[in-house]
Amino acid sequence: MKNKNLTLIAKEVFFEETQDLQRVAERIDATFSLAVESIFNTTGKLVICGIGKSAHVANKIVATLNSTGTPTQFLHASEAIHGDLGLLQPEDVCICISNSGNTPEIKYIAPILKNRVKTLIAITGNTESVLAKAATYILDVTVSREVDKNNLAPTTSTTAQLVMGDALAIALMELRDFKKSDFAKYHPGGSLGKRLLWKVEDIVDSSKKPQVKLDSTMRDVINSMTSGKLGVTVVTDEVSKVLGVITDGDLRRMLLNFNEFEGLLAKDIASLNPKRIKKSELAASALDIIRENSIGQLVVVDDEDCYCGILDIHSILAEGIE
Numbered sequence: 001m002k003n004k005n006l007t008l009i010a011k012e013v014f015f016e017e018t019q020d021l022q023r024v025a026e027r028i029d030a031t032f033s034l035a036v037e038s039i040f041n042t043t044g045k046l047v048i049c050g051i052g053k054s055a056h057v058a059n060k061i062v063a064t065l066n067s068t069g070t071p072t073q074f075l076h077a078s079e080a081i082h083g084d085l086g087l088l089q090p091e092d093v094c095i096c097i098s099n100s101g102n103t104p105e106i107k108y109i110a111p112i113l114k115n116r117v118k119t120l121i122a123i124t125g126n127t128e129s130v131l132a133k134a135a136t137y138i139l140d141v142t143v144s145r146e147v148d149k150n151n152l153a154p155t156t157s158t159t160a161q162l163v164m165g166d167a168l169a170i171a172l173m174e175l176r177d178f179k180k181s182d183f184a185k186y187h188p189g190g191s192l193g194k195r196l197l198w199k200v201e202d203i204v205d206s207s208k209k210p211q212v213k214l215d216s217t218m219r220d221v222i223n224s225m226t227s228g229k230l231g232v233t234v235v236t237d238e239v240s241k242v243l244g245v246i247t248d249g250d251l252r253r254m255l256l257n258f259n260e261f262e263g264l265l266a267k268d269i270a271s272l273n274p275k276r277i278k279k280s281e282l283a284a285s286a287l288d289i290i291r292e293n294s295i296g297q298l299v300v301v302d303d304e305d306c307y308c309g310i311l312d313i314h315s316i317l318a319e320g321i322e
Contacts, residue, residue: 013147017156020143024160027140028167035137036171038119039070044091046070049113051077051105053154054097054161061095061165067186068169069176077105085116093119095168099141099157101129110134123164125157139164194321200286201279203319204300204309211236211307214243214267218254221246221266230310232297235270240306242299244270276301279308287316 050058065072094117098106101124114134122135125142132138141160145151210228224233235244254269276299277286300308
């Protein structure tokens with residue numbers, strides 16, 4: 001088989017599955033809203049049940065819901081009839097996923113689920129199945145066929161199940177007015193969580209605070225910059241208020257503009273009113289300021305504008321904050 005044929009196959013898979021998803025979308029009606037509201041208003045928990053490929057889909061939907069503010073647990077259909085039904089309580093909502101709705105395990109467990117929970121939601125491709133007849137609400141994910149040439153491998157049907165799960169999650173996010181800051185609470189370890197949660201004070205090394213006074217000599221300035229290893233030192237007053245900065249660029253300009261350096265002081269070459277950021281602000285905001293102003297560092301201050309340290313762009317990027 002030539003590569004171009006494989007490429008064509010891939011395109012056909014996308015096209016055919018997209019077409020079926022469109023048909024599923026057109027069938028969504030007020031039942032979907034009722035199902036979502038039953039989940040949102042439950043005083044119990046949400047449990048998603050499945051078997052086979054639908055169990056894998058169920059686990060993915062569970063993960064999506066848990067990360068978007070709807071605590072959810074997975075229940076394997078075959079394990080349920082061997083003791084795991086104890087997970088379910090009368091106030092719970094259960095979503096059961098099955099394309100046919102008539103596998104032996106599902107036919108056995110559907111009536112039991114109906115009687116053990118407050119609301120049973122079926123995600124199925126067979127609205128006349130045992131599962132559908134037991135359900136309080138039916139979310140119809142019927143597809144015309146599986147995308148493989150034998151119409152056997154769960155492909156289009158499982159894609160439709162996954163997208164219906166995404167639709168439930170997004171609808172619940174809307175009801176909860178779920179924001180980026182909420183999402184970060186469930187993803188604190190990832191780059192997104194760091195961008196939304198980490199503050200400047202979480203990154204800046206407050207032990208490295210190169211600083212000089214307005215009347216410091218050039219020798220003092222150079223020694224301070226060298227000790228800080230950041231190519232910059234901060235000019236402060238007697239109570240550590242930030243007055244300016246001196247960078248290695250300022251030193252180069254000094255060499256160009258002055259013939260004699262012996263009597264020069266920090267105030268003669270300092271850049272006054274430098275860009276700064278409060279330590280309580282987000283590190284991502286510091287990165288935005290650095291990039292917008294094409295600078296390498298930001299002076300970090302507290303609420304009283306007292307010097308706390310220098311935040312370097314490399315320190316931010318090293319934490320995975322982009």
